[in-house]
Amino acid sequence: MSTSEQPAVPAVAGPSEAGIATETGLSGESSAPARGARRGARNNGKPRLGPTGRPIRELPEPPPLDKHGPAKVVAMCNQKGGVGKTTSTINLGAALAECGRRVLLVDFDPQGALSVGLGIQPHELEQTVYNVIMERSVQVADVIRKTRVEGVDLLPSNIDLSAAEVQLVAEVGREHTLLRVLRPVMDDYDYVLVDCQPSLGLLTVNALTAADGVIIPLECEFFSLRGVALLIDTIEKVRERLNPKLDITGILATMFDPRTLHSKEVMARVVEAFGDTVFDTVINRTVRFPETTVAGEPITRWAPKSAGATAYRALAREVIAR
Numbered sequence: 286m287s288t289s290e291q292p293a294v295p296a297v298a299g300p301s302e303a304g305i306a307t308e309t310g311l312s313g314e315s316s317a318p319a320r321g322a323r324r325g326a327r328n329n330g331k332p333r334l335g336p337t338g339r340p341i342r343e344l345p346e347p348p349p350l351d352k353h354g355p356a357k358v359v360a361m362c363n364q365k366g367g368v369g370k371t372t373s374t375i376n377l378g379a380a381l382a383e384c385g386r387r388v389l390l391v392d393f394d395p396q397g398a399l400s401v402g403l404g405i406q407p408h409e410l411e412q413t414v415y416n417v418i419m420e421r422s423v424q425v426a427d428v429i430r431k432t433r434v435e436g437v438d439l440l441p442s443n444i445d446l447s448a449a450e451v452q453l454v455a456e457v458g459r460e461h462t463l464l465r466v467l468r469p470v471m472d473d474y475d476y477v478l479v480d481c482q483p484s485l486g487l488l489t490v491n492a493l494t495a496a497d498g499v500i501i502p503l504e505c506e507f508f509s510l511r512g513v514a515l516l517i518d519t520i521e522k523v524r525e526r527l528n529p530k531l532d533i534t535g536i537l538a539t540m541f542d543p544r545t546l547h548s549k550e551v552m553a554r555v556v557e558a559f560g561d562t563v564f565d566t567v568i569n570r571t572v573r574f575p576e577t578t579v580a581g582e583p584i585t586r587w588a589p590k591s592a593g594a595t596a597y598r599a600l601a602r603e604v605i606a607r
């Protein structure tokens with residue numbers, strides 16, 4: 286992918302949706318219409334503002350499903366490292382499962398952090414997503430395993446996957462490999478969340494080619510906006526050349542610290558640039574997330590009543606409504 290010149294912050298949402306450039310950057314309403322059926326939570330007649338600066342909108346409980354599939358594939362993607370991709374994949378997946386959705390989590394990072402976060406030791410695995418994509422004789426259903434979380438399955442990965450990036454280059458239809466191997470299980474799930482590695486290489490392009498949507502976790506930190514232009518450029522190229530249905534499901538602000546002006550300023554810039562593409566749900570910075578990794582469990586199980594668990598449940602409702 287070439288790195289064509291882009292503005293520092295592209296207005297993907299378009300100027301009319303760019304939202305809330307008020308004096309403080311934290312009040313006012315996005316001019317774009319709310320998605321789905323949302324009500325403004327009111328406080329003495331005034332709408333209560335969430336961390337995005339928009340009124341807090343409450344979403345109804347998602348309706349139960351009487352059958353499952355075909356899955357919506359969502360790539361969790363940002364080439365910047367340590368922004369909360371893996372944490373969001375695990376916890377959004379667990380929260381979707383609490384809503385009765387069947388979820389497959391695909392670890393598409395050779396580091397295997399998603400597998401570790403679900404209590405699986407990747408180096409002990411004989412077969413992983415690597416074998417599924419490189420060996421035609423290996424069936425995806427045979428490598429998928431159940432997790433301790435009901436309704437959440439995992440296609441694990443380990444360091445073997447790092448070789449795939451090089452080996453895939455010589456394959457016919459190399460960008461469609463993940464899509465092809467996922468096809469046989471698509472009807473078993475409602476959501477397939479793909480945890481991408483922090484790069485825009487061939488593995489990530491495979492995830493984007495398989496995906497219906499992309500969720501971009503974005504850390505509420507000054508340099509986080511750098512690189513987003515290149516990411517969006519890559520998404521647009523994949524849409525044009527490989528996967529016309531690809532859409533940005535949403536931008537998820539992570540590691541927000543409500544006590545600092547800095548976090549609020551970054552948040553305001555993100556909302557100004559991306560408008561309603563930004564989820565209302567914002568994930569606060571808390572030590573509970575690193576704890577869950579050690580525990581090998583999603584926060585919805587490790588600390589079910591915590592603010593972090595509540596936030597990922599709210600995100601699940603937004604994702605279902607989008």
Ligand SMILES: Nc1ncnc2c1ncn2[C@@H]1O[C@H](COP(=O)(O)OP(=O)(O)OP(=O)(O)O)[C@@H](O)[C@H]1O
Binds near residue numbers: 368394568569573
């Ligand atoms: N909201 C949060 N508050 C505090 N720490 C967090 C939060 N979300 C994630 N973390 C921690 O930050 C670190 C990076 O998070 P995570 O692994 O989810 O990011 P990533 O984008 O997947 O990283 P990589 O690019 O390396 O794959 C982890 O130690 C995780 O526990």
Ligand SMILES: [Mg+2]
Binds near residue numbers: 399480481
């Ligand atoms: Mg990760």
